[in-house]
Amino acid sequence: MNAETKSTDAFEPKIVAFVCNWCTYLGADLAGTNRLEYPANIRILRLPCTGRVDFNLIVKAFEIGADAVLVSGCHPGDCHYTAGNFHARRRWDLFRELLDTVGIDLNRVYFSWISAAEGAKFQKLVTEIVDKTREMGPYEDYKKLVAES
Amino acid sequence: MENIYMPDPMEVVEVKQQTADIKLIRIKFRDPEKNANFKFNIGQFGLYSVFGVGESTFNICCSNSKDYIEFCFRKTGRVTERLWDVEPGDTIGFRGPFGNSYPMKEWEGKNLVFVAGGIAMPPIRCAILYALENRDKYGKITIVYGARTVNDLVCKDELDEWAQYPNVDVLKTVDVAPPEGTPWNGRVDFVPTVLKDSNITGDNAVALVVGPPIMIKLSLPILVEAGFKDEDIFTSLENRMKCGLGKCGRCNCGSVYVCKEGPVFTQADIKNMPNDY
Amino acid sequence: METELRNAIRKLLEEKTVDVAIGYGRVGVNGAVGATFVTNPDDVDRLVWNNECRQNLATHLTRAEIKKLGKPAIVVKACDARAVVVLCNEAQIKREDVYVIGVVCDGIETADAAGNKTGALMGKCLSCVEHAAKNVDLLIGDEAAAKALDEKNAPNAKSVGHYEKLAKLRAMSQKERFEYWREQFSKCIRCHACRQNCPLCYCNRCVADKNRPTRIDTSSSLKGNFAWNILRAFHLAGRCVGCGACAAACPAGIELDLLNLTLANAAEDQFGYVSGKELGELPLIGTYSPTDKEEFIR
């Protein structure tokens, strides 16, 4: 499934992924070395830990044109900093409630645990996100909002 | 109608590092015609833009006889952090010149005393260079310049050049003695003490003092004692600025707009300005 | 209750237990009630207590200009008292450094745009089940009456006032909610009155005021306002005590406290956490538990 074969005007979603340096980033790397191809729509940003994901980064991602955002890191217990992902989990839970009240489309915000060994899970998840987002189309609401700013 | 907040794109010609965190940058207008007929007076300032980052205010620190302008800055904030990475050939923005200037005409025929501390050399350097280019118009020139350490001296190499000019004595000093073995032909004292020993007199003389408040506070009595009247002591005020041309309401000190009626003030002006700087 | 309050504060000032009393006084236009700072025992008659005492005075405890006045006594309603507790739990003030005078409150009236009373109670008061302040050094007012009011409000506390408004909002579709907040945030002029009047927004340089890097735009554009209001609400997650000072101070009349109420509800429903209840309580987001739910995580 190669991006070039598609006709140029078809909508190609932009996905921003905040991944933790110790697990998910290595998982993505593993997917690459195992020739597990995943769509090129994903822009990977490496952060030390999911605990470091500052929530206005997610809002900033939508501001600069992302159609979906993935935040992924180590499974609970595997965190290189012992508790980064635990803190992150609690914050994600609260932040999703806030995004929901503000009316930001939660179908465009994904959270996941992907370990360094789960290259396949990374590929499957990213492919699923890209397909679903392509179906949903661009995030028109936020793009209109930014255009009017 | 002209957009007064629109800068001109400038080409960076040369970047000279002065100290660990201070650089001097030389720029020219990208538009040759603008470069040719750009005029400014000694002591005026400009606003320098790094596009996408912001704008900052610095004095134009070279003489106005050249076809370029220079400014100095310390790496300390959002804009200066990115100015630090600028290289020759890059493009930055410039708006100006703004503010009033040193009355070089009135100073003709007088002895000049320049007192500077640390990064305050640039606002004085433009006056020194102009005076040296018109050396015969001015009497004795005394330059007292000090910084914390030898590595903090701005335009250090030029100090010795200026000393070669006739009837110019350059008294450079540092607060902290340089480590053993480093060549240093200046003194090791605070600027006010060096000023005291420079046997300057106030008759037919003017002084330009720019530097940290403590240095100014201690230098003023020495100048007054040497006979300088308040109208003969000049300084350049540094207030926070955004527009540089009297609209944004930020730089006032009492009823005085530093960007329009300053930055050059005499001690007499400052005495009837509230302590709002 | 007013005379009791005045006598208590006069004694505190005379005995030098405190250097300044932060209370309510008729200081604004047309006698509008606002904060007043009494240092001289003879001036205690400036202090008032009525249902116009809207502001949360705890916001002054962390301000440099007020700290200079010395050890404070502070007049608090129950919701304000919880803000003092959170300030102590977040090590901004030491509990023994402030003398807290709780006053039994039977509900605060909202003010219209000119500051005149409208007769209607604030949203938070309709669902208030704690009219007598806790963690105080002195409580003034009839505790029994407070208990009675608590019981009167208890049955439908979570379905009136702001809870009702939030429920209506959550019932809308996602697109309608986004449109609702688009319209609300288009009125925001980024004056930051919400931040400056909030007792728990005490950072001396707010992340919205930083520019290396500029995390969110300082402009009052639509995208800047969305980013600001989301950031402000989230930085109060598990901390906000629901005193409504932000919405009361907003010149554009935006119902900001609905965002905070969303997070307060989530904190209570999912983690059983209510901020400002007892001293020594650890911050919600500063801690975690292995059994936190994660059904939304892939």
Add this chain to the structure above:
Amino acid sequence: MSHIITLEQLKKTLADKISSGAQVVAPTLRGELAFFQKIDDVNQAVLEPRVRFQNSIKEFFFPRHETIFSFVRQGSDVQLVDAPEFDVEQIVVGARPCDAASLPILDPLFAWDYQDRFFQSRRAKSTVVVFACKTSDAHCFCTAVGGAPDSTNGADAILFALDDGSFEVRCVTDKGKALFSGKTQESDKTGAACAPPSVDFDVEKIATWIRGNFASPVWEEISYRCVGCGACAFVCPTCHCFDIVDEGSYSKGKRVKNWDSCQTVLFTLHASGHNPRATQGARQRQRMMHKFVIYPDKFNAKLCTGCGACSRSCGVSFGVRPALEELAKVANQSENN
């Protein structure tokens, strides 16, 4: 012999202007709060005199957020694109006399040596129609700064609401005449404004006190309750201080100007950390000096129209009127002893 316009005729006049592509700004209600807003349909407008607004017409002459220019980096060069000049006809209807009075106050500043195209182009293209006040509230003090409920200062036409819902029109300038020519009938009915609000302080005496008391501790004492937000400055029709920031990315973006307030900590903070106005009292002094000492010194006009918006929208019951009242007490005291 007076000129009358019915509400329907007024609405029709505005509707025609809207369809002709003009930008019409009128009072609107959002919930029960009134805002001046650009209207696309004349029925959005609430065409009746009103005292309390959450914003002022300043927003349509000096917008709260405006692009100065945009830029694109091309290699080591940068292409600058100037912001388009405001070139739409603008009708501001339903302004209060104290809103309109702010415009001639701001003119000299935006023309002080450098011509601010952003303000002046909007000003040139605008017609301001004022409703004479029917009521005033405790916050109003226009009479203390030379205003009045029926002042036409800065207005192109003034409308006096009559009991039958129509308005008496008095055109002040050619723009006013142009807008209402042929749209009014003659009649002998005349309208009147409400009584001028009562004020018990003398701004001149306070200004003299302010000049002599830069370092007085009174500034700290009266501003203990002020928490330093920007509400008073942003709702004020005459406050014009602004910030300039760049937005977008390093490679592509724009420079914008936003409203700013002297009451915030960052307003005069130097990069070195030094802040000449480090306390709220010093910032309060700057605000009162700028309005009643500095601006009069520079432009012979007070930077205040007495509209009371600041104290109405202040979260801590402060604002210019309470400050003036407290300074009046101090000024009177220092006069007697």
